[in-house]
Amino acid sequence: MIEITQLTKHFAQHTAVDNLSFSVKPGEVLGFLGPNGAGKSTTMKMLTGFLAPTSGSASILGFDIQKDTLKAQQQIGYLPEGAPCYGDMTVRSFLEFIAEIRGFKGVEKRARVTKAVTQVELETVLEQSIETLSKGFKRRVGLAQAILHDPKVLILDEPTDGLDPNQKHQVRKLIQSLAHDKIVIISTHILEEVSAVCTRAVVIAHGKLLADGTPLALESRSRYHQAVTLVAEEPLDKDALAALPGVAGVEENALEHSLSILAKPGEVIFAQVNALIAERGWKVRELNVERGRLDEVFRSLTRGESV
């Protein structure tokens, strides 16, 4: 369990994190969302004991990060933003250094390093110095050091930033495979990632908590939740669609030649729309019911706050 209580951080003039409180349970993969400068990294830096909060507290599995720093840090695997590593070391010597810091020796140390290396597929670059590696490999070295001691808490700051789609997929797979009994917190501004790996999403902007729920619940806050989007071969009677019960409005998307029929909150309009199409005999090429658009929810949440 991670408990964050009224965590606040002031820098000189501005407030990076403002009275943030939430808790995370084992088994949860928490997606930490927010625009750049929202306070995601600052929160993570306080959770891992790098920064001291101005006020408030955070505890990791019962260890207060300010008072019991070392014990709390032992529970955490942390990938800082940008995955900094000692560039002049080889991948192997770097991971062995981390293993020794984590208290492993001899056979166990080698076994831990080998396991982490296998998990993130670093076998081919083991003897190369880290500064010669590509961005994707460097990120994976950072991940390897974070998971090496099989921590109960994984805190990953933008783990897939700068990776290509294959590498992103791979990292998400890895996070999912590790997640079942752990607490995982990942920060990201890639929204598809939240739907792909997270069981819970927390949105912050200007250091304040704006939303907290499952990705599905977040999607359902979208205007497009339960909307029916269709592509037809002929112009449709928009007024007739708008007049259907439960319909909040009709939006035309010029670029895709599609129409989105928005539902009123709590209404399901698919049946009505479908019946009207059958009645009028419209030729419809594509039709789907939307779950909601995360990016739209994200925008309306964070922009409303920043203006």
Add this chain to the structure above:
Amino acid sequence: MTKLPVIFKRELASYFATPLAYVFILIFLVLSGVFTFYLGGFFESGQASLAPFFNFHPWLYLFLVPAIAMRLWAEERKSGTIELLMTLPITRFDAVTGKFLAAWVFAGLALLLTFPMIITVNYLGEPDNGAIITGYIGSWLLAGAYLAIGSCMSALAKNQVIAFILTVSVCFLFIVSGFPMVLDGFSAWAPQWMIDAVASLSFLSRFDAISKGVIDLRDLLYFLTLIAAWLAATAVVIDLKKAD
């Protein structure tokens, strides 16, 4: 359990991972030879002693030691690895001391490689080898004091060049604080105890005593206290500046 040895080992290895270590050792050996034989007049003095060798160490170190010290923390801050290091379960003490000791041992290694001096002077005459040993101890302590100052300056500056310049400046102040030109500036207005205090801060008088073969406990304590104080200051500065 202390993780100091792990930090120490990584740090020491990192000196040899780049050409830095070899370049430093080479320059140190060449310059100490030049200073001893040309400027120090080793042969002309006609004495079997390494005084011409040790006399120049405070000045030689003034530019060479800050070059080792400047990367200690500035590099960690610049590359962001300080965030990794400070979120690993290690104490501030282990990190600061481990890094310092690695630099100090490295400086000691460079110093030990001047052993041909000892062979030469023993071949040519019958020197006081006890004084030579205390000379080496004094020189190593002096390097340690420079390094501790450099460690703190390196934590203060994100830029290694600035760390270097700051270290040279502060070390220079510690060298010249016993000089008449500095003390004269105080003697006009300051009470005697303050002049004595400033004079007693000087590296030179302490180092001279040790390198002549006189080991006074107070001089040893002076260097060790100075090192401890600057390392403590390093820890404080790191906490203040690490996130900048």
